[in-house]
Amino acid sequence: xxxxxxxxxxxxxxxxxxxxxxxxxxxxxxxxxxxxxxxxxxxxxxxxxxxxxxxxxxxxxxxxxxxxxxxxxxxxxxxxxxxxxxxxxxxxxxxxxxxxxxxxxxxxxxxxxxxxxxxxxxxxxxxxxxxxxxxxxxxxxxxxxxxxxxxxxxxxxxxxxxxxxxxxxxxxxxxxxxxxxxxxxxxxxxx
Ligand SMILES: Cc1cc2nc3c(=O)[nH]c(=O)nc-3n(C[C@H](O)[C@H](O)[C@H](O)COP(=O)(O)O)c2cc1C
Numbered sequence: 410x411x412x413x414x415x416x417x418x419x420x421x422x423x424x425x426x427x428x429x430x431x432x433x434x435x436x437x438x439x440x441x442x443x444x445x446x447x448x449x450x451x452x453x454x455x456x457x458x459x460x461x462x463x464x465x466x467x468x469x470x471x472x473x474x475x476x477x478x479x480x481x482x483x484x485x486x487x488x489x490x491x492x493x494x495x496x497x498x499x500x501x502x503x504x505x506x507x508x509x510x511x512x513x514x515x516x517x518x519x520x521x522x523x524x525x526x527x528x529x530x531x532x533x534x535x536x537x538x539x540x541x542x543x544x545x546x547x548x549x550x551x552x553x554x555x556x557x558x559x560x561x562x563x564x565x566x567x568x569x570x571x572x573x574x575x576x577x578x579x580x581x582x583x584x585x586x587x588x589x590x591x592x593x594x595x596x597x598x599x600x
Contacts, residue, residue: 410517416525417571418564419556421456421478429522430455430481433555436518437511443503449511452484452541460484463540464552469531472552474568476529479554484537485512486547493545500546512553519555526555 434451442448454460456477464484465477476482487504490497501507512528519526529552538549561569580597587593 410520413517413520414525414576415527416556416558417475417527417568418559418561419475419478419480419525419554420559421563423480423557423559425455425480425524425555432522433481433483433515433518437515440507440511440514442507442510443501446488446501446504446507448488448501448504449508450486450488450547451511451515452486454482454484456480460541463537464532467533467537467540469533472529472531474565475527475571476552476554478559478564479527479556480524481555483512483515483553483555484541485550485553486538486543487550488546489548490546495545497546505550508550512551515553515555524555524557526553528553 430453434453437449437451438447440449452460454464461477461482464482465473468476485508487508488500489504491500492498516526516528530550532552534549541549543549561572582594582596585594587595
């Protein structure tokens with residue numbers, strides 16, 4: 410887990426077989442969820458397929474340089490409503506939590522397979538949901554680009570520089586409370 414980070418330089422010649430893609434999906438499949446509701450959907454976008462073309466057409470400028478080079482991109486969606494009407498009852502109060510958890514499982518599975526994964530939300534959600542035919546019962550959430558590390562010389566300077574950013578985190582004392590809200594913080598020991 411500690412070796413996970415969001416790489417942006419991928420080897421665009423690297424391909425994943427269907428079995429490897431399914432292994433990644435199985436990791437998500439076995440994530441826990443509220444009442445075992447499993448409110449996730451994953452769209453699989455392999456380079457050269459219509460799903461990949463649909464995704465690439467909607468990427469934000471910042472993501473268009475690196476996402477298309479990944480071996481596969483998953484798009485996550487949550488089953489948010491039981492009916493198509495905007496005021497239909499929620500499918501699960503924890504749908505977004507559970508989709509995030511399934512995404513985390515897939516991301517860690519990628520690491521276990523020697524791959525990197527980089528989650529992203531910078532794309533035109535409405536346009537991509539329409540292109541994929543996502544019904545109003547579901548909400549398109551994020552992308553997860555998965556691939557093998559590439560050669561920084563193969564990408565533009567801006568993309569190459571992304572992999573050298575400092576990775577920082579808030580200290581535990583800001584968000585882990587051994588008491589009530591804001592109470593009983595402890596100083597961080599090195600993770
Ligand atoms: C929901 C979500 C949305 C994100 N959106 C983007 C994005 O659009 N573009 C991008 O380059 N990274 C994106 N990221 C990656 C985060 O910037 C990254 O996880 C964070 O900076 C921590 O870095 P690390 O994953 O290397 O620890 C996103 C991550 C998550 C979980």
